[in-house]
Amino acid sequence: MPTDLIFQACFLLITVFMFLWMQKIPQNLFTKFRYRNRSSYDAKRHFIIGAQLLSKSNATKDRTTSIKLAKSASDEADKAISLDPTDAASHILKALALEAQGFSTSAVESLDVALSPLTAKSLSSTERGDALFKRAEIKMKGSKRGRVDSAVSDLVESVKIKGDNAKAYRLLGECYEKKDMKEEAVEAYERAVRIDPENVQARDALKLLLASTQ
Structure with a gap:
């Protein structure tokens, strides 16, 4: 009895495969898989x-x-x-x-x-943080207020993902200055300088901002 069941199962599998083969389903799947790999290779x-x-x-x-x-x-x-x-x-x-x-x-x-x-x-998370920073950097080349607000949103998210990006904190400080948010700007510049003491732009901007608030 077990032998008969195994034989019947094998016969059924062969029958199903032959049907699929006649419908060219395996060939089509292989072609799609091969094309997808080729497209991915060419894209790279x-x-x-x-x-x-x-x-x-x-x-x-x-x-x-x-x-x-x-x-x-x-x-x-x-x-x-x-x-x-x-x-x-x-x-x-x-x-x-x-x-x-x-x-x-x-x-x-x-x-x-x-x-x-x-x-x-x-x-990756790091790549996403870098992309957000880059988008904010390009946005800040414009002078529209809406662009500044949008850049702040990108930078806040960027530094949450990648908290060691001194350039992002420096640009965030610049955005806050444009929005007249001096306390937030000071904090952002200070973070940039702590991360990278050689960041001249952040250091100079911090000095000027602190001098203007005294």
């Missing part, structure tokens, strides 16, 4: 090329060449995004490349996508 390849181009853009002193390289880096980021739109790293690369070309608004929009729920899950 374009990301690496873009990162190398952006590094060269930042290193060159010739503005025209720098912009040209940054544009090429942005194009490579777009190719990576088209293959794997849920990878936040490619969106961040595009944001940095756009910033290098002077397109601050577009750079912020790319960071918005990188930090959206769908893509942010591909970032």
Whole structure:
């Protein structure tokens, strides 16, 4: 009896597999899996090329060449995004490349996508903190009050995630100064200096702010 049951089970499995094979389901699954792996590989390849181009853009002193390289880096980021739109790293690369070309608004929009729920899950906590800081830094290049408020929100979240970022605390102090929140600005500058005593911008800003409040 046990032998008959085993035989029947094997026969049933073979029958089911043959049916699936006739419907080309295993082949289609394999093709999709292989395509997904290939797309992921190609996306990473374009990301690496873009990162190398952006590094060269930042290193060159010739503005025209720098912009040209940054544009090429942005194009490579777009190719990576088209293959794997849920990878936040490619969106961040595009944001940095756009910033290098002077397109601050577009750079912020790319960071918005990188930090959206769908893509942010591909970032580590540290990477997310860095991305929030970068978005705030770009926002602060504008002078609108709404941008300052938004930058404060990003920076507060960033330092919660990564509390040893002196640059983030320094920029947070600058934001608070713009909002005339002097006590909060002093505290932020002091944190920046404690983390990095060589942060000249934070140290000088703290001295000036303390002198103005005496």
